[in-house]
Amino acid sequence: MSDAGLPKVFLVILKRDLTLALRRRAQIMNPLIFFVIVITLFPLGVGPEPNILQTLAPGVIWVAALLAAMLSLESIFHSDFEDGTLEQLLMTQHPLSVTILAKVTAHWLLAGLPLLILAPLLAVLLHLPGDAIQVLVITLALGTPILSLIGAIGVALTVGLRRGGVLLSLLVLPLYIPVLIFGAGAIDSASGGLPVSAHLSILGALLALSLSLSPLAAAAALRISVE
Amino acid sequence: MALCPAAQQASAVSSTTLLEAVGLECVRGDRVLFTNLNLALYPGQLLQVEGSNGAGKTSLLRILCGLAAPSEGEVRWNGRAIHKVRQEFMAQVAYIGHHHGIKGDLTPVENIRIARGLGRANGAVSIEEALHRVGMDGYNDVPARNLSAGQKRRVTLSRLLATLNQVWVLDEPLAALDIKGVGLVEEMLSEHLLHGGMAVVTTHQPLSVGHGRMTRLSLD
Numbered sequence: 323m324s325d326a327g328l329p330k331v332f333l334v335i336l337k338r339d340l341t342l343a344l345r346r347r348a349q350i351m352n353p354l355i356f357f358v359i360v361i362t363l364f365p366l367g368v369g370p371e372p373n374i375l376q377t378l379a380p381g382v383i384w385v386a387a388l389l390a391a392m393l394s395l396e397s398i399f400h401s402d403f404e405d406g407t408l409e410q411l412l413m414t415q416h417p418l419s420v421t422i423l424a425k426v427t428a429h430w431l432l433a434g435l436p437l438l439i440l441a442p443l444l445a446v447l448l449h450l451p452g453d454a455i456q457v458l459v460i461t462l463a464l465g466t467p468i469l470s471l472i473g474a475i476g477v478a479l480t481v482g483l484r485r486g487g488v489l490l491s492l493l494v495l496p497l498y499i500p501v502l503i504f505g506a507g508a509i510d511s512a513s514g515g516l517p518v519s520a521h522l523s524i525l526g527a528l529l530a531l532s533l534s535l536s537p538l539a540a541a542a543a544l545r546i547s548v549e
Numbered sequence: 550m551a552l553c554p555a556a557q558q559a560s561a562v563s564s565t566t567l568l569e570a571v572g573l574e575c576v577r578g579d580r581v582l583f584t585n586l587n588l589a590l591y592p593g594q595l596l597q598v599e600g601s602n603g604a605g606k607t608s609l610l611r612i613l614c615g616l617a618a619p620s621e622g623e624v625r626w627n628g629r630a631i632h633k634v635r636q637e638f639m640a641q642v643a644y645i646g647h648h649h650g651i652k653g654d655l656t657p658v659e660n661i662r663i664a665r666g667l668g669r670a671n672g673a674v675s676i677e678e679a680l681h682r683v684g685m686d687g688y689n690d691v692p693a694r695n696l697s698a699g700q701k702r703r704v705t706l707s708r709l710l711a712t713l714n715q716v717w718v719l720d721e722p723l724a725a726l727d728i729k730g731v732g733l734v735e736e737m738l739s740e741h742l743l744h745g746g747m748a749v750v751t752t753h754q755p756l757s758v759g760h761g762r763m764t765r766l767s768l769d
Contacts, residue, residue: 334666338652345654345692406648409616414667415640549617 331416332424339428342401349397350432357390357437361444372449379448380509383458384465384502387437391469391498392491394433398425398474399481399544408481412548419537422544426467426474426537434466450513457512457522461505464525471536472497478543500528567592568613568716568747572622575608582608583768584621592715592745593761595738597752600768606751607647607720609768613749614644614718640669643714645722649701650708653694657685657704660693661711668712679711680704683733698725709737717741717748735759 343350364382368374402408411421441462445455476494480486508521569589575582582605590596598606611617613624615631615638623630626638651660661676671679680686683703693701702725709717722734735758738748742761750756756763 331667334663338655338663341659342652342654401652404648405652406646406650407652409644409646409648410650410664411667412616413614413639413642413644415636415669416667417636549611 328416328420331414332420332427335411335421335424336428339425340431343397343428343432349394350436353390353394353433354436354440356393357386358440358444360386360389362447365447375448376450376513379445379450380454380458380506380513381502382448383441383445383509384461384506387441387462387466388469388495388498388502390437391433391466391473392494394429395470395473395477395490395494396487398429398470398477400477403481403548408544408548412545418541418544422474422478422537422540426470426540429474430467430470434462434470437466438462450509453515454509454513457518458509460522461508461525464522464529465501465505468501468525468529468532469498471532474540475536475543478540478547480547481544482547501525504528567627569625569628570613570622571625573609573612573619573624574621575605575612576620577605577608586622588766590716590747590749591762592747593742595742595748595750595756595758595761595763597750597756597763597765598768599751599753599765604768606768610644610718610720610749610751611646614642614716615639616644641715642718643668643709643712643716644718644720645705645709646720647724649693649705651693651701651704654692656688656690657693657696657707658689660704661708664708665711668714671711671713674710676711679707682710683707684729699727699730702726703730703733706734706737709741715746717746717750719748719750721751721753723752723754 361382364378365375368378399408402411412418414421438459441458442455445458450458473494476490479493480490483489504521504524508518508525511518511521567590569587571587573586574584586609588596598609600606608617612619615624615635625631626634626641631638651657655663657680658676661679665676677686680688683706685700685703685707688696688700693704696704702722706722717738723731726734731754735756738750738756739759739761741748742758
């Protein structure tokens with residue numbers, strides 16, 4: 323008899339979700355392609371004026387990141403709910419919050435981390451100066467995990483509903499506003515040559531808060547949804 | 550309202566009772582599916598839940614294994630409410646519901662390996678042996694979504710063999726299975742009861758189990 327420890331359970335679920343995602347590559351690619359297309363549309367739409375693009379860049383990149391995250395959120399629990407594997411995940415002897423943290427980590431690795439790699443390239447397209455690009459990557463590194471964590475609560479609440487997609491965005495987008503404000507604000511300050519540590523500290527605090535609370539909240543929401 | 554005969558003695562021999570339900574009530578919408586339902590399950594006992602469609606069989610099973618909460622009453626594990634001893638209880642319960650609970654994009658072996666990683670793996674039986682036992686060898690590289698409904702059910706059943714659980718809660722385990730498959734489920738149940746296991750099963754077909762005591766609970 324072997325009693326699986328918590329780190330092992332975390333790794334089992336992380337590996338499971340990553341394997342599943344790799345067998346459905348189109349599902350990973352869609353939000354990333356969306357992110358790239360939305361941002362490349364802006365220079366075409368507002369014109370190639372460097373000053374205007376530079377002013378718009380922080381907001382555009384962060385709004386695109388938010389919407390790309392929204393697109394991929396449902397994948398955290400939805401297919402598991404439909405094929406009954408979610409029930410099996412709920413029925414292990416381990417705390418549900420560990421399972422959720424593993425699933426959120428997988429989501430971030432697939433939907434958040436690639437944005438960190440794509441964003442600097444797209445920032446060049448929007449004439450963002452080098453210093454600001456550095457800050458952009460830091461804000462995304464701090465901010466995208468928050469998007470996955472908060473999103474998990476929303477998906478957990480709406481997974482049992484037939485048309486939960488709209489409700490999901492109504493629930494989650496307002497909670498994303500602080501991330502958007504401080505993420506874009508930090509990049510704005512950086513391109514204006516101002517200090518950014520305050521913005522980054524607040525993003526860090528938001529990350530710590532959501533990291534500690536959202537797995538618990540999502541666990542409670544999931545139990546209600548599956549019932 | 551039908552009472553399980555064992556329920557009357559439940560208080561007298563509660564030290565040996567493992568799973569019991571006290572005063573359960575389940576309400577769906579405006580309809581009361583059952584109320585004041587008591588039952589007790591001892592090692593080596595099989596409880597067959599019967600009832601017409603919509604009688605609340607699945608609701609009862611989901612309440613018994615802790616997936617749903619009853620509107621009244623509670624389910625106890627060794628005398629304590631299951632939500633208080635959740636970890637201890639979940640380590641002992643296996644649930645098979647209407648959905649197969651396997652990922653279509655993964656092969657049967659990968660599915661069972663995950664189940665073993667999350668639950669308590671049965672060291673005496675390897676994944677291949679468990680799949681062989683349910684007649685599913687030779688499908689090692691086939692994604693589960695390409696299997697037939699009966700084959701998926703067999704993969705799901707092999708999870709019971711590959712992990713250790715004292716309580717099996719099976720909702721229509723015979724659905725989609727052929728005659729051999731029905732025999733297999735009866736054999737698995739019989740062995741499980743022989744080793745001190747317990748099972749709650751809903752089915753519309755008669756079950757014949759060699760070992761263990763069988764009780765019936767009718768929800769009609």
